[in-house]
Amino acid sequence: MKIAILPGDGIGPEIVAQAVNVLNVLGESFEMETAPVGGAGYAAHGHPLPEATLTLAKQADAILLGAVGDWKYDTLERALRPEQAILGLRKHLNLFANLRPAILYPELAGASTLKPEIVSGLDILIIRELTGDVYFGQPRGVRIATDGAFIGEREGFDTMRYAETEIRRIAHVAFQAAQKRDKRLTSVDKANVLETFQFWKDIVTEVHQEYPDVALDHMYIDNASMQLIRAPKKFDVIVTGNMFGDILSDAAAMLTGSIGMLPSASLDANNKGLYEPSHGSAPDIAGKGIANPLATILSAAMMLRFTLAKPEQADRIETAVKKVLAQGLRTPDIYEPGTTKVGTEEMGNAVVRALT
Amino acid sequence: MKIAILPGDGIGPEIVAQAVNVLNVLGESFEMETAPVGGAGYAAHGHPLPEATLTLAKQADAILLGAVGDWKYDTLERALRPEQAILGLRKHLNLFANLRPAILYPELAGASTLKPEIVSGLDILIIRELTGDVYFGQPRGVRIATDGAFIGEREGFDTMRYAETEIRRIAHVAFQAAQKRDKRLTSVDKANVLETFQFWKDIVTEVHQEYPDVALDHMYIDNASMQLIRAPKKFDVIVTGNMFGDILSDAAAMLTGSIGMLPSASLDANNKGLYEPSHGSAPDIAGKGIANPLATILSAAMMLRFTLAKPEQADRIETAVKKVLAQGLRTPDIYEPGTTKVGTEEMGNAVVRALT
Ligand SMILES: CC(C)[C@H](C(=O)O)[C@@H](O)C(=O)O
Ligand SMILES: CC(C)[C@H](C(=O)O)[C@@H](O)C(=O)O
Secondary structure, three states, X not given: OEEEEEEEOOOHHHHXXXXXXXXXXXXXXXXXXXXXXXHHHHHHHOOXXXXXXXXXXXXXXXXXXXXXXXXXXXXXXXXXXXXXXXXXXXXXXXXXXXXXXXXXXXXXHHHOOEOHHHHOOOEEEEEEEOOOHHHOOOOOEEEEOOXXXXXXXXXXXXXXXXXXXXXXXXXXXXXXXXXXXXXXXXXXXXXXXXXXXXXXXXXXXXHHOOOOOOEEEEEEHHHHHHHHHHOHHHOOEEEEOHHHHXXXXXXXXXXXXXXXXXXXXXXXXXXXXXXXXXXXXXXXXOOOOOOXXXXXXXXXXXXXXXXXXXXXXXXXXXXXXXXXXHOOEEOHHXXXXXXXXXXXXXXXXHHHHHHO | OEEEEEEEOOOHHHHHHHHHHHHHOOOOOOXXXXXXXXXXXXXXXXXXXXXXXXXXXXXXXXXXXXXXXXXXXXXXXXXXXXXXXXXXXXXXOOOOEEEEEEEOOHHHHHHOOEOHHHHOOOEEEXXXXXXXXXXOOOOOEEEEOOOOOOOOOEEEEEEXXXXXXXXXXXXXXXXXXXXXXXXXXXXXXXXXXXXXXXXXXXXXXXXXXXXXXXXXXXXXXXXXXXXXXXXXHXXXXXXXXXXXXXXXXXXXXXXXXXXXXXXXXXXXXXXXXEEEEOOOOOHHHOOOOOOOOHHHHHHHHXXXXXXXXXXXXXXXXXXXXHHHHHOOEEOHHHOOOOOEEOOHHHHHHHHXXXXX
């Protein structure tokens, strides 16, 4: 089995190195090949998603990505900026299902800005559609308005759209994920305003007929953003579109206060996937050896579970991570008085030790 | 000066009645005329925004609205549902600037789900553009896709768009509001993905040149939704589009834990405005006499300040509200042990007493 390793920018290379160490001690034989992406792709080949990197990603069975983005590249034209690599990988590989768990480890309850009773034991799964919506809809651009109240002047515009198949397939992923958990699914939309999301709601309701054991409810995005703050533990699985999912999944992650712990998976129809931490490239701490590698290590665990069909290896890694937390080891982002502050490498080594 | 009173549905009539009582004891001579809106409009005239209600709203100098929506009307076709009245009023009256303060009263700090040190003293102002964006852009609907990967099948679609004038005028409102506060403005966009919001960002940056005394920063919507949870007090004024503003303003309101306290204003280019509480119609508690009237009373205060040019009367009301809180009076939504639980009318009467 071949894994494409795309370290990317900022802290990406440091944290990915630790995840690779973990993969190497599992006793499996993975073929791993590394390629530059994001700012590193641009620096090496003049494009954030170089041809060779895309080819590798297509050939590989799974992709492990660090993070992309660095202030250095902020002045590039948009098509060359690091985040275009992420959008390109999603689109080219048809990675339409983004799974983002928001889990609060009991040891880290203090890290949240929310009161412990509101978030302790939090365990929700956000499923975000990743290849449709206003992210990719055509046409888009800047034009002279030819209708409406501002006819004749410049306007920026984009197209929000969801086709039936796109909604159906993400709904199936979500219902099936809910079946494996507490069997409750909340579909987040804005059906009271948007035609796209009235259509979304109608199709999700149809697909629900195939999953009578799952309780489905519909919630408007504005209300969902409130309920996540008011009573996040009431949710089990949330499914939503690309744009709303971008916002909600980051909010949910921040509820835990420990976004350095949260992995993510982006899957295609055959469970091939791209795995990456939920956090960003943190260029401000890059190279200092203090970044938290656990979200990336846990992303490797998700990869073993969803794409590489090695759930027992995934369990092993997750257990090892819990063990190092119980040992009191903490990178600075999750450090609290009374625990032991360690760097990226020490943390990675501790997970390796806990595994063997 | 003429005020249109639109009580609406659910708890709307109860809370508006208290705000009207407050307006009546100020010693000003306002002409007030009441008309049905939302479900009540549909029940009376077969449309959520009856002709006569719209005419009254246009004629009046200001509009005080309770809330719209009730489960009774959920099965109506979309064009007849209560919330269409809100969208219709905004569009017909050109109410493009929505001002939503998120303030945490020191007495109510315990109501928040966030830790006291994160939210105590919170005082941010969210300015949401209200008549553009994907809320109103044409074309929209359900059609057969004629391009893209799902050609030939049904798709729901909407158009996101912002014309230069629309961005410019809301930016001016936001910079001027920031000038009266801590002189810091955060413009929230998704310029890394959306053409509409790259254009938004460019225009806001241009308008900034006229306000060199205001510090402007730009933040992506996903990051903003995280930062609101991580460190909300770092914000002063936030300006954003209609869709992002819908989500962010509700999240910001919920940070306080006391959404029953938060007013809102929706203004046109001449400061004519519609004023309403930030919370909804709460049909579950309608008619029970327990709804919190303070957000509506504070909306009346905003009306005096922004539209009726009576800032000293606005101050009087706001001082009176603080006084009843200091007296320990609480409706059930903000009740805590050690305070005095009161109903809607008692709370309204207490504000009237504190005024006189
Ligand atoms: C970098 C950006 C294009 C991306 C997105 O908006 O999807 C990011 O925010 C994410 O959530 O992965
Ligand atoms: C009722 C609905 C159409 C409305 C909106 O989305 O604008 C509401 O959520 C609001 O924020 O006033």
